Amino acid sequence: MNRPDIFAHNANEWKSRIANAHTIMLITHVNPDGDAIGSLIGLLSALPQITNARIIPVIQQPIPDYLAWLPDVNKSIALDANSTWPQPDLIIAVDCASSDRFGGVHAKHRDALQHTSMIQIDHHATNTQFALQNLIIAQACATCEIITEFLPYLGVTITAGIATPLLLGIMTDTQSFQIYDTRAETLQLGAKLFAAGADHHQIVQKVFRSTRLDALQLATRVISEMTVVGPIVWAAVSQEMLATHQASDDESDEALQMLQRIDGFEIIMLIKEREQGVKISLRSRNVVVATVAQKHGGGGHAHAAGINLPNHTIASAAALLLPDLQALCTDSSASTNRSA
Numbered sequence: 227m228n229r230p231d232i233f234a235h236n237a238n239e240w241k242s243r244i245a246n247a248h249t250i251m252l253i254t255h256v257n258p259d260g261d262a263i264g265s266l267i268g269l270l271s272a273l274p275q276i277t278n279a280r281i282i283p284v285i286q287q288p289i290p291d292y293l294a295w296l297p298d299v300n301k302s303i304a305l306d307a308n309s310t311w312p313q314p315d316l317i318i319a320v321d322c323a324s325s326d327r328f329g330g331v332h333a334k335h336r337d338a339l340q341h342t343s344m345i346q347i348d349h350h351a352t353n354t355q356f357a358l359q360n361l362i363i364a365q366a367c368a369t370c371e372i373i374t375e376f377l378p379y380l381g382v383t384i385t386a387g388i389a390t391p392l393l394l395g396i397m398t399d400t401q402s403f404q405i406y407d408t409r410a411e412t413l414q415l416g417a418k419l420f421a422a423g424a425d426h427h428q429i430v431q432k433v434f435r436s437t438r439l440d441a442l443q444l445a446t447r448v449i450s451e452m453t454v455v456g457p458i459v460w461a462a463v464s465q466e467m468l469a470t471h472q473a474s475d476d477e478s479d480e481a482l483q484m485l486q487r488i489d490g491f492e493i494i495m496l497i498k499e500r501e502q503g504v505k506i507s508l509r510s511r512n513v514v515v516a517t518v519a520q521k522h523g524g525g526g527h528a529h530a531a532g533i534n535l536p537n538h539t540i541a542s543a544a545a546l547l548l549p550d551l552q553a554l555c556t557d558s559s560a561s562t563n564r565s566a
């Protein structure tokens with residue numbers, strides 16, 4: 227089905243569910259990024275045009291500094307073990323590949339989540355279709371791209387307040403229209419949001435041209451300690467490094483972006499030590515790293531995937547994953563040679 231058909235097919239049911247709801251909870255993934263928060267705040271601004279429902283935006287802390295300036299982010303609540311369940315009759319999940327990505331909300335309110343109607347919009351290839359209605363387009367660069375296209379089908383006019391968070395989500399997930407799956411349509415949707423009054427200037431300043439000195443020093447240290455294993459470059463961010471540089475977890479992504487610029491490598495791996503276990507980010511140019519992520523319980527996109535390993539150290543995670551990643555590179559060069 228092409229996209230207009232997918233949107234038309236979903237629109238009627240979405241419209242009536244949203245219009246008939248009394249309390250709508252918006253929810254996204256733990257450790258939210260620009261696309262997660264952009265999608266959620268975009269919907270928070272858009273839904274009052276088509277429903278009188280009370281809307282409860284749930285964003286798990288911490289909200290990264292580069293996103294905290296977005297209007298209405300401060301209306302969101304975190305939902306943890308001590309929170310009472312806000313009794314929504316409809317949940318809309320955005321940018322979540324699976325329901326365990328809701329983090330603490332999933333861990334503490336599992337039954338309530340299961341007993342509430344849920345619909346979702348997402349672009350992760352590994353999405354588990356966990357909702358009643360699943361608007362999943364894996365070819366989309368960002369969940370915000372899907373929402374930008376879908377809103378008019380729901381009868382929403384995109385205002386400046388809706389356009390800013392959606393443009394932010396598209397720009398962060400595409401690294402400013404640079405990643406390989408950026409399409410002509412992605413740029414056209416960006417232009418549409420720009421024309422609707424999106425605050426492009428603020429997005430550029432706050433997201434792309436602003437780094438704390440400590441965060442930059444952390445990134446240079448991570449890079450200076452990186453390891454090269456054949457076609458793979460990997461680096462690690464320890465809790466000690468974060469503490470020394472007083473940097474937040476998301477600020478270490480600066481290192482990941484710098485590592486991705488190194489020529490001549492097939493796979494980049496960044497291992498972040500968490501209070502419990504490690505989080506692994508995989509990036510590649512050609513090989514499909516999502517397969518290795520899925521094998522170890524993670525997920526994501528073909529060339530950008532992640533894994534949480536709660537029982538591993540940096541060293542044991544590297545030892546676990548490097549053989550699989552090396553095999554992936556060997557397989558792909560073998561198949562390239564065969565087809566050549």
Ligand SMILES: [Mn+2]
Nearest residue numbers: 261321368369
């Ligand atoms: Mn996304």
